[in-house]
Amino acid sequence: MCRSIQMLLTGLKIFMNDSTNNVQINSLNNEEVQGKGISTMAEMAAKGEAPEILFWVGCAGSFDERAQKITRDICKILQYVGINFAVLGTEESCTGDPAKRAGNEFLFQMQAISNIQILDGYKIKKIVTGCPHCFNTIKNEYPGLGGNYEVIHHSQLIQQLIDDGKLKAEGGESFKGKKITFHDPCYLGRGNGVYEAPRKALEILDAELVEMKRCKSNGLCCGAGGAQMFKEPEKGFKDVNIERIEEALSINPDIIAAGCPFCMTMLSDGIKNFEKENEVLVLDIAEITVRANGL
Amino acid sequence: MTDQIIFLLIILAAVFYFTVNVKKIIRNINLGLPLNRSDKPLQRFMVMLKVAFGQTKMVKRPIAAILHFFVYVGFVIINLEVLEIIIDGLFGTHRIFASPLGGLYNFLIGSFEILAALVLLGVIAFYARRNYLKLKRFSGVEMGKWPKADADYILIIETVLMIAFLTMNAADYRLQQIGSPHYINAGVFPISGFISPLLPSSESILIIIERSAWWFHIIGILAFLNYLPYSKHFHIILAFPNTYYSNLEPKGEFTDMASVTNEVKAMLDTAYTPQPVAEGNRFGAKDVTDLTWKSLMEAYTCTECGRCTSVCPANITGKLLSPRKIMMDTRDRMEEIGRNLDKHGKGFKDEKSLLHDYISKEEIWACTTCNACTEACPINIDPLNIIVELRRYSVMEESKASASLNNMFANIENNGAPWKYSPADRFNWAKD
CATH class of the missing domain: 1.10.1060 (Fumarate Reductase Iron-sulfur Protein; Chain B, domain 2)
Known part of the structure; x- marks a missing residue:
């Protein structure tokens, strides 16, 4: 591990020396970008532009096939309402959340400090994340290390857009008569007290919203938090996601709404375990919004 | 006079012993590392008021919340009565607050009685939940012999104390009716009024009952006080500072090192x-x-x-x-x-x-x-x-x-992601 830290440090030092000159760094990344009209910060900075908001995609949103779909849908929403946004592209790196929850504070701080360098290098002020873990980490744990940004989760962005009348549920798929239940992500709900924003995106649908018994501040974890996503569970008689899916299935929903890529994985696996994938959909709030608006 | 001296000695011993044990607890707590939790005093005070005094977090389980509320309010308020008992004990008086408080005294004694009955109801229900209904919450590997016994002791002591309190009042009430000297007409007795007809009518026996219950009640309270530092029941004291020094940051935020x-x-x-x-x-x-x-x-x-x-x-x-x-x-x-x-x-x-x-x-x-x-x-x-x-x-x-966590760490270090993907592929999602 020491060697890797050294390597990371060398990289960081190079970066820090460069950080006074954004254009120079940007040129390194220019070739990789381009796709669906999504700009990277490097491109924007090269043109001397600044986005309204940075979309922090996160590792799951970048690499996990299922979560990539959600990432693209968040972009669709941003583009639809005409928000000028950018992503970091290949300059983005793990926030350090799983390392911190697993007790590796060194690795967390290495990641955090290098991310803060990049964010500050681009003078980022406002960030929307596609993941409650990234959201929590950047919002709450980066300020202590000198990184101060206004951070929102994509459900809060959707809520704001609905409140401002910029986003409705029109022109797309109808959810009329569909039974939808929302699974609260721990790091959005209990972790940061955000319970209403994701529900707002569901309330504008003509659907039947039902709550599981354990919801909001009493919500049951999907089982992925605290770095559990990256390890085998300890011995027990059941997996946490099975416990959660049993509860969800007991209210016979058509759709289980999620707001976190890790929850998405755990809930989808749970649904598959009961062979209900053809009857019950697990969809992110962003996906539901995109469907309802036919984006 | 001997009574008063014995009473004083018992009080002094109880306070002394309690202080010694509390000091030990404070010393033990101070074995911990420093942490600044004295900022934002107003916000902290409000949290304490809401969570500890107001018991707002108890209501998530309504039955336990109501029963606990009876016992909590009962004990806090009935302890006002203890002040009178201590003064009476030290100066050999009887119901010293009766004449200065007048009608208010009657109201207070009446409410204490009702509260005592509610406390009894609460603790009996609690005992039943633990021992007969066997709620799952009260079992588990950590709930061994001592923690279970501790819980039962607390409930039994509280039951006995309330019975002593009501018996004392019942005998007192009867003595007042008889017109026994020293037992001035004071207080209303909505609960013990039902017990007093069951007591013998002999004045001397009534005095023995009243005095025994009085002594038993106050010694019981002092003994209970000294049981607290050994027991989980210490929460009745520490709940207040503990909520005052609550973590005020979002729950998702872990401490930075x-x-x-x-x-x-x-x-x-x-x-x-x-x-x-x-x-x-x-x-x-x-x-x-x-x-x-x-x-x-x-x-x-x-x-x-x-x-x-x-x-x-x-x-x-x-x-x-x-x-x-x-x-x-x-x-x-x-x-x-x-x-x-x-x-x-x-x-x-x-x-x-x-x-x-x-x-x-x-x-x-x-x-x-x-x-x-x-x-x-x-x-x-x-x-x-x-x-x-x-x-x-x-x-x-x-x-x-574990090996899998070490893999995750290595991936973050090398690839900037917890999985083994190349950082160069991080923006590929936009290309599909």
Whole structure:
């Protein structure tokens, strides 16, 4: 591990020396970008532009096939309402959340400090994340290390857009008569007290919203938090996601709404375990919004 | 006169013994690392008012909340009566507050009686929930012989105290009716009025009953006071400071380790001067002395209600982890260290530690850090913080993370993602 830290440090030092000159760094990344009209910060900075908001995609949103779909849908929403946004592209790196929850504070701080360098290098002020873990980490744990940004989760962005009348549920798929239940992500709900924003995106649908018994501040974890996503569970008689899916299935929903890529994985696996994938959909709030608006 | 001297001696002994034990608890709590929780006094006071006095977090379980409210209000208010009992005991008076308070006194005594009946109702229901209904929440690996007995003792003592209180009033009421000298007409007795007809009518026997109940009641209260430092029931005192010193940050935010920041920044910049940090001599916690004083105070505050464990996803699905056990182990270990200090003097160290000897690795790694436990705790205890500190020690000092976690760490270090993907592919999602 020491060697890797050294390597990371060398990289960081190079970066820090460069950080006074954004254009120079940007040129390194220019070739990789381009796709669906999504700009990277490097491109924007090269043109001397600044986005309204940075979309922090996160590792799951970048690499996990299922979560990539959600990432693209968040972009669709941003583009639809005409928000000028950018992503970091290949300059983005793990926030350090799983390392911190697993007790590796060194690795967390290495990641955090290098991310803060990049964010500050681009003078980022406002960030929307596609993941409650990234959201929590950047919002709450980066300020202590000198990184101060206004951070929102994509459900809060959707809520704001609905409140401002910029986003409705029109022109797309109808959810009329569909039974939808929302699974609260721990790091959005209990972790940061955000319970209403994701529900707002569901309330504008003509659907039947039902709550599981354990919801909001009493919500049951999907089982992925605290770095559990990256390890085998300890011995027990059941997996946490099975416990959660049993509860969800007991209210016979058509759709289980999620707001976190890790929850998405755990809930989808749970649904598959009961062979209900053809009857019950697990969809992110962003996906539901995109469907309802036919984006 | 002898009565008054005996009474005074009993009070002095009780207060002395209680003070000695409380000092030990304070000393044990101060074994913890420093932590600043004296900022924002107004906000802290409001949290205490809401959570401890107002019991707002109890209501998540309404039946327990109502029963607990009876016992809580009953004990707080009936203790006003104790003030009168102490003055009467010291000066040989009887119902000293009766004449200055007049009608208000009658109202107070009447309300105390009703409250005493509600306390009785509450504690009997609590006893039944534990011993006959056998609620799942009150069992578990950590609920061994002592914790179960402790809970029962508390409920039995409270029952006996309330019966003594009502018997005392019943005999007093009867003596007032008889017109016995010394027993002035004072108070209304809505509950003990039903008991008094059952008592014998002989004045001398009534006086014996009244005096015995009086002595039994006050000695019982003093004995109960001295039982508190040994018991989970200490929460009736610590719930208030514990909520005052609550964590005011969002639950998702974990503490930053200034000692690590120093090292990381020093590595990045050789000219960096490390900031002085008030942390222990190791990363994370191996023993209770590596935890902050707040975690240790929480261990003494925990009343083992098990709301945390009953909502813990790991515990619900059969894993070894129980947040309540984390708190109880912390307290047990702290008490052990305290006993060692008493026995062997300052600086004594045994070979044991909180991690491994009390809490196993299997327990700490089952946690999903979901904060259900901290949300559930009616007095803002934070078992998650202890779990994370133990993980930090295990990972950063012992290098004992599991192979899969080490893989995750290596991936973050090398690829900037917890999975083995090339950082160059990070933007590929936009290309499809």
